[in-house]
Amino acid sequence: MNTESGGLVLVVEHDPAVAELQRRYLAREGFEVETETDPSRAAAAVIRFRPDVVVLDLSTAPLPADLFRRVTDTARPAPVVAVTDPVDPGVARSLGEHHVTRPFGPRVLVGAVADALRRAGPGAPPGVLRAGPVSLDARGRTVTVADRSVALTVTEFDLLEFLMGNAGRVFTREQLLEAAWGPGAGAGSRTVDVHIAQLRAKLGEGSPIRTVRGVGYVLDSI
Known part of the structure; x- marks a missing residue:
C-alpha cells in the first residue's frame, strides 16, 4: 500500500x-x-x-x-x-x-x-485471515467454513480473529482474556473455555483451535 x-x-x-x-x-x-x-x-x-x-x-x-x-x-x-x-x-x-x-x-x-x-x-494484511477451511474477513466481520457462513457473537469473533492473527502461537487463558475482553476485564479464565467451546461447536470439524494441556490454546495454521 x-x-x-x-x-x-x-x-x-x-x-x-x-x-x-x-x-x-x-x-x-x-x-x-x-x-x-x-x-x-x-x-x-x-x-x-x-x-x-x-x-x-x-x-x-x-x-x-x-x-x-x-x-x-x-x-x-x-x-x-x-x-x-x-x-x-x-x-x-x-x-x-x-x-x-x-x-x-x-x-x-x-x-x-x-x-x-x-x-x-x-x-501487508489484506483484511482476510485463513486457516484451513476457515476464512475470516476482519473488515466485514464475517466468518465462513468452506462455503458455510458462521454467525459469531462480537466476543467470539474477536477471540477467533486474535487466534487466527497469531496462528501457531500458544496463549494462556489470561492472555486470551486480555486480548478479547480487554485489560481489567471482570470475566474469569473459565469464560475463555466457554467461548472456545462455543467457537469449536460453530466451526465444526473445520475448527483449527487446539488445546495445549496445562497451558491454554493455539490455532493451528493448516
Whole structure:
C-alpha cells in the first residue's frame, strides 16, 4: 500500500488533541484513521480495527518495550510506528525499525506511516485471515467454513480473529482474556473455555483451535 491507495491507520495517542491533529493530517493524505487515547488498550484496539499500520505512543507507558512487544505481536504483520520522547539509541533500536521521536511535525508522521507501508510491501494484511477451511474477513466481520457462513457473537469473533492473527502461537487463558475482553476485564479464565467451546461447536470439524494441556490454546495454521 501507499498514500495513493490509502490504508487503515490506528493512532494510539494519550493526548486527545494530538490524536485529532494526527488523524486530520493522515486523513488528508488519503488514509482511513481510527484513534485510541488509552495506550493500555492498544492491543484490544488492534483486534477491533485490524489496521494496516499502528502509530503507537509509548511516551507514557511504564514499560515501553513491553507494550511495544504486545502490540507488535497482536498487529503482526501490520507494522508499528513507535512514538517516544528522546531515548537512548539502544532503547530506540529495541522499538523496531519504524520510530518517531517527539517533538515532530505531522508530516514527519505521515512520512513514517507511508514508509512503514512501503516496506511492508505486498505482504501487508489484506483484511482476510485463513486457516484451513476457515476464512475470516476482519473488515466485514464475517466468518465462513468452506462455503458455510458462521454467525459469531462480537466476543467470539474477536477471540477467533486474535487466534487466527497469531496462528501457531500458544496463549494462556489470561492472555486470551486480555486480548478479547480487554485489560481489567471482570470475566474469569473459565469464560475463555466457554467461548472456545462455543467457537469449536460453530466451526465444526473445520475448527483449527487446539488445546495445549496445562497451558491454554493455539490455532493451528493448516
